[in-house]
Amino acid sequence: MYDGGSEDGAMDDAMDSAVEGPMDSSVGGSPDGDERTFAALAPAGGRAFARTWWGQAWLKALEDTALDGEQLKRGRRHAREGAVGAVSVRPGRITAVVQDRDGTAQRSDVLLQQLSEEEWDRFLDMAVDRAGHIAALLDREMPPHLVEDAAGAGVELLPGIGDLEPECDCDAWDHCPHSAALCYQMARLLDQDPFVLLLMRGRSERRLLDELQVRSVARAARTKEEPGDGTRDDGAGGDEEVGVPAVAAFAARDLLPPLPAPPPLPPEPGQPPALDTEVAPPAGVEADALEFLAADAAARALRLLSEALQPGHEQQPGEPELTPAQDAVRLAATTSDRRLVARLAAGSGRRPVELDLAIRAWRYGGAAALAVLEDAWTPEPEALARATAVLDAAWEDGDRPRLRAGGGGRWTVAEASAQLRYGRDGRWWPYRKERGRWAPAGPGGPDPAAALADALAEDAHTVDALMEA
Numbered sequence: 001m002y003d004g005g006s007e008d009g010a011m012d013d014a015m016d017s018a019v020e021g022p023m024d025s026s027v028g029g030s031p032d033g034d035e036r037t038f039a040a041l042a043p044a045g046g047r048a049f050a051r052t053w054w055g056q057a058w059l060k061a062l063e064d065t066a067l068d069g070e071q072l073k074r075g076r077r078h079a080r081e082g083a084v085g086a087v088s089v090r091p092g093r094i095t096a097v098v099q100d101r102d103g104t105a106q107r108s109d110v111l112l113q114q115l116s117e118e119e120w121d122r123f124l125d126m127a128v129d130r131a132g133h134i135a136a137l138l139d140r141e142m143p144p145h146l147v148e149d150a151a152g153a154g155v156e157l158l159p160g161i162g163d164l165e166p167e168c169d170c171d172a173w174d175h176c177p178h179s180a181a182l183c184y185q186m187a188r189l190l191d192q193d194p195f196v197l198l199l200m201r202g203r204s205e206r207r208l209l210d211e212l213q214v215r216s217v218a219r220a221a222r223t224k225e226e227p228g229d230g231t232r233d234d235g236a237g238g239d240e241e242v243g244v245p246a247v248a249a250f251a252a253r254d255l256l257p258p259l260p261a262p263p264p265l266p267p268e269p270g271q272p273p274a275l276d277t278e279v280a281p282p283a284g285v286e287a288d289a290l291e292f293l294a295a296d297a298a299a300r301a302l303r304l305l306s307e308a309l310q311p312g313h314e315q316q317p318g319e320p321e322l323t324p325a326q327d328a329v330r331l332a333a334t335t336s337d338r339r340l341v342a343r344l345a346a347g348s349g350r351r352p353v354e355l356d357l358a359i360r361a362w363r364y365g366g367a368a369a370l371a372v373l374e375d376a377w378t379p380e381p382e383a384l385a386r387a388t389a390v391l392d393a394a395w396e397d398g399d400r401p402r403l404r405a406g407g408g409g410r411w412t413v414a415e416a417s418a419q420l421r422y423g424r425d426g427r428w429w430p431y432r433k434e435r436g437r438w439a440p441a442g443p444g445g446p447d448p449a450a451a452l453a454d455a456l457a458e459d460a461h462t463v464d465a466l467m468e469a
Helices: 007-020 053-065 069-080 117-129 131-138 144-152 177-192 195-200 205-225 246-254 287-308 324-332 338-347 352-374 381-394 448-457 460-468
Strands: 026-029 036-038 087-090 093-099 105-111 165-168 403-405 410-413 418-422 428-434 437-440
Touching: 053 177, 069 177, 087 177, 087 195, 093 177, 105 177, 117 131, 117 144, 117 205, 131 144, 165 177, 177 195, 195 205, 287 324, 287 338, 324 338, 324 352, 338 352, 352 428, 352 437, 381 418, 381 448, 410 448, 418 448, 428 448
Parallel strands: none
Antiparallel strands: 026 036, 036 087, 087 093, 093 105, 105 165, 403 410, 410 418, 418 428, 428 437
16 A cells, blocks of 8 residues: 555656646647647547547447447447547537538537546545556556546546437437547547546546645655554544455446457477577576576476366366475476486486486376385375285285385385385385386376286286295
8 A cells, every 4th residue: 555655756756747748649728737629530440449448448338328329330430430520628528520421510529527526535545545546647547446446435437328428519319420429539539548538527637646746745744744554544443444345346347348368379389599609608507408498498388378278277276386306307307418417416416326216206207206206204004904905805815925014105025126105195106126226117006906016017027936936
């Protein structure tokens, strides 16, 4: 929340700059800025009349109000052909002369109720509390939160159904082609400068910024004189909660533009830039290593995006964050460059042979398989009892291989180079002894008998010997 601190000076400077600089492209206006006259715009051609969400909200108010759709079509055609003359904007009213195709000129006005002094007072207090809203207006933007916060303060900035009241020399009682053309042209002006809407509601840009500057200075002075913890007292001994009422947020749903459709997924990750240039990299930096990391980041981004676009993705648990040691194994599992693998081994504190085993485990089952390789733990007795029952049922009486418990959730087959490991994820993993080290022999699964068969499968002679014993 804006508390009148260091942002005061920045906001004051921004408002001073906006007031002193060029106000707009208008061709005339009163000295105090309470009227702005915009030169006739060029024909719209095939472009949309409103590209911003607030310009579209203005047109929605027109199109939801008008009773005769044919009149609106004629009005759009007038505006598209450049039949709307200079547009005068002042509090509560916009005016323009619209030419019919036969050359007849009609003066047309559209009225919009001005905000009351009390409503402007609430709006200005809200704007001072949230200096970012004013900064956005100075950039000729109208963020949705500004409209929502104003609605939360009881101030409706954008028009709704029935708020745009037409008056035309053609004496039509509803929106005629002339007032409709004026409204369509007004949407183009609003796209360029949302301050035009505030002028219709009763405040020129100059007056609005002056009043905001006065309130900002007063708020800063009060803050310096009244030290506190940054909360706002509601006058009843409690702290006022800052937010948007649910009713106001729900009411704003029709004003906000729909979210655009997600772009199609690219068929493959983008290629990283080539860093092999004539300029030598700094000491300790290798260009091929940076290219490898960039390519890996692109591939991961594409995978994450693809998963995020799948139906029901929001119901799936997020991926656990990898430790640097785990991520080094993941990276090493994606490259065949032995020099990069050696750097990853050194960086993760592993010897090359240890990293080779870790890479094999990762390829079988990611972080869960890596934990089975490197971490020992004590499983619960119930899990071991269930596994014993499954193993007994998988072999005929006396034929089951004899297992020696080694602790840490590991069981070694007697008289064979095979081992069964139980992971924290509830899966059983087959292992084989190779060159004096236990190495992963396959992916994990819920069935300990199947895992044990996988561990024994590579040594048919051992299996035959065990079955004959």
